[in-house]
Amino acid sequence: MPLYNIKGLVEVRIQEIRAQSSEELRKQLEESYQELFNLRFRLATKQLVNQHEIRNVRRRVARIKTILREREPLGG
Numbered sequence: 168m169p170l171y172n173i174k175g176l177v178e179v180r181i182q183e184i185r186a187q188s189s190e191e192l193r194k195q196l197e198e199s200y201q202e203l204f205n206l207r208f209r210l211a212t213k214q215l216v217n218q219h220e221i222r223n224v225r226r227r228v229a230r231i232k233t234i235l236r237e238r239e240p241l242g243g
Contacts, residue, residue: 196231
């Protein structure tokens with residue numbers, strides 16, 4: 168069952184994230200960081216209407232970083 172954000176858009180499910188390659192995830196992570204920067208900038212200038220967008224992007228970043236970390240080879 169997909170999760171929905173405030174705008175009603177379907178959030179990327181964890182299984183869909185896992186299906187992507189590591190390179191695609193790194194690119195998506197970079198884009199998410201840029202989006203987070205823009206949202207914080209809009210928040211600081213009082214242009215951000217929905218502050219929950221920041222939370223959603225932060226969670227997306229955490230999900231992607233978790234998957235990338237799981238794929239790292241064990242060793243030390």
